[in-house]
Amino acid sequence: MPEWPPTGRDALLARAREYARTVDIDVDPDALSWEVSERAKRRAGACRYDPATGEVTIRLARRAADAFSWNEFARVVRHELVHAWEYREFGEAGHGPRFRAQADRLDVTTTCPTFAAARLRLRCTDPACDWRADRHRAAATVTEPERRRCGRCGSRYEVEHVASGETWRTAAGYRGARERIEEW
The missing domain is CATH 3.30.2010 (Zincin-like)
Structure with missing residues (x-):
C-alpha cells in the first residue's frame, strides 16, 4: 500500500x-x-x-x-x-x-465527514431534548436563531460559540457576541 x-x-x-x-x-x-x-x-x-x-x-x-x-x-x-x-x-x-x-x-454516507472542529453549536433549550447540531459558518441558523426551531422537538434552541462558550438565542444576541468575541 x-x-x-x-x-x-x-x-x-x-x-x-x-x-x-x-x-x-x-x-x-x-x-x-x-x-x-x-x-x-x-x-x-x-x-x-x-x-x-x-x-x-x-x-x-x-x-x-x-x-x-x-x-x-x-x-x-x-x-x-x-x-x-x-x-x-x-x-x-x-x-x-x-x-x-x-x-x-458503495458503503458511504450521504454526508462527507468533516475534518475541522465546528466553530458553532446549536443546542435545544428543552431539557428533555438532547438535539444538537454543529455549524462552521454564521448562516441564518446562527445569526437569527429565533426564526428557527429545534430539529427534533420544535423548541427554541441556543447557539454556542464553542471556543469562547458565549451563547445567544436572538439576532441581537448574535450581534453582541460578535462584538465581544475577539477570535471568531
Whole structure:
C-alpha cells in the first residue's frame, strides 16, 4: 500500500483516480476532471457540474487527506463518484433516494465527514431534548436563531460559540457576541 497521505497534489490526485477506477460505479474516472483544494477548511470533497460543457469535476481537500486515514478518504472519493454518476446520468445531483441507493451500495454516507472542529453549536433549550447540531459558518441558523426551531422537538434552541462558550438565542444576541468575541 502506498504511503498515506501522499505528498504533493499530483500524488494525491493520482491515488484518488487510481482508487476510483476500482469502484463499482458506471463512471469513467479518466473522463472526469480532478482537483485538489488547498483552501478548503470543512468540506472534504465536492463534485461540480458544468451543464454547458457536461464537464464533471471532483475536488478533494488537501487538509482532509492529511486528517483522514486512507479508508476515510476513500469513502470521500466514493461519495463524490456517486455525485459524478448522477451528473453524468441525470444532469443533476443531490442526496435524495437515487443518491442514497448508490451510497448504500458503495458503503458511504450521504454526508462527507468533516475534518475541522465546528466553530458553532446549536443546542435545544428543552431539557428533555438532547438535539444538537454543529455549524462552521454564521448562516441564518446562527445569526437569527429565533426564526428557527429545534430539529427534533420544535423548541427554541441556543447557539454556542464553542471556543469562547458565549451563547445567544436572538439576532441581537448574535450581534453582541460578535462584538465581544475577539477570535471568531
